[in-house]
Amino acid sequence: MKVAARALGLTVRQPARLDEKEVAAVLALRPELLVWSAYGNKIPKSLLGAVSGRALNVHASLLPRWRGAAPIAHAILAGDKETGVTLMEATAELDAGPILAETRTKIGDETRGELEERLAKLGGELLERELPRYLGGKLVRRPQDTKRVTLAPKLEPREGELDFTRPAEELVRRVRAYTPDPGAFVMFHGQRIGVLRASLAGGSGTAHGTFAIRDGTPHAAAGAGWLRLDEVKPAGKRAMSGADWARGLRDLRPEESVPS
Numbered sequence: 001m002k003v004a005a006r007a008l009g010l011t012v013r014q015p016a017r018l019d020e021k022e023v024a025a026v027l028a029l030r031p032e033l034l035v036w037s038a039y040g041n042k043i044p045k046s047l048l049g050a051v052s053g054r055a056l057n058v059h060a061s062l063l064p065r066w067r068g069a070a071p072i073a074h075a076i077l078a079g080d081k082e083t084g085v086t087l088m089e090a091t092a093e094l095d096a097g098p099i100l101a102e103t104r105t106k107i108g109d110e111t112r113g114e115l116e117e118r119l120a121k122l123g124g125e126l127l128e129r130e131l132p133r134y135l136g137g138k139l140v141r142r143p144q145d146t147k148r149v150t151l152a153p154k155l156e157p158r159e160g161e162l163d164f165t166r167p168a169e170e171l172v173r174r175v176r177a178y179t180p181d182p183g184a185f186v187m188f189h190g191q192r193i194g195v196l197r198a199s200l201a202g203g204s205g206t207a208h209g210t211f212a213i214r215d216g217t218p219h220a221a222a223g224a225g226w227l228r229l230d231e232v233k234p235a236g237k238r239a240m241s242g243a244d245w246a247r248g249l250r251d252l253r254p255e256e257s258v259p260s
Helices: 002-007 020-028 045-050 071-077 112-135 168-177 242-247
Strands: 034-037 055-059 082-089 099-106 184-188 191-201 210-214 217-221 226-234 257-259
Touching: 020 045, 034 112, 055 112, 071 082, 071 112, 071 168, 082 112, 099 112, 168 191, 168 226, 217 242, 226 242
Parallel strands: 034 055
Antiparallel strands: 055 082, 082 099, 184 191, 191 226, 210 217, 210 257, 217 226
16 A cells, blocks of 8 residues: 555555544545554544544454454464454544444464465455445444453463463464464573474373474474474574474484473
């Protein structure tokens, strides 16, 4: 949008927040329509009133599921099989407006960043397709079912640390949801090791958090199953495969394990 606007010679403003000064600047443009996506703040009522309620939010979830700042991450964390993009008419309440249209997609074994990229494309296509119909009054407003609302608050960086008392399948989802940011990690011999990709491996009967090398790749025993560390980023180093990291470890040898 920014690139296209500048190519057309249009004014571009990027306020960190919509304070009184910025709201006044937008109002001075005499807007006829508001459209936003992935904007974590409420839109002032004065702006909504200026466009007579003609305001659209492109939201990366199938509302009313996952209202809030991190809908994509929470869909992955919850193990949802499907997500999508909702086009809704905006109100003063966050993500609570009536639904106008939506598009659905399956969730694969992808990170939040990868899924975010896919949903951004789908959202752009949805907006391009439905905006003319909205302006022509051809879209039916469908109220959200308030009984089905779930919330998706911002991710807390400290919760990116993997808790090995939890099932390995759950930890795989946490790694996906926290990648590329704020990042999932483990503490190994006092060092923070970022985990960029992980997968589920079989096995049981070992103390939670025990590390071992299997087939040249580091594994960690979880509450149910083992977590295979497929790609990691040690503190201060580049991202690398788990196998490359394991080759540099002096503490672990094949078939030998030590607590973290």
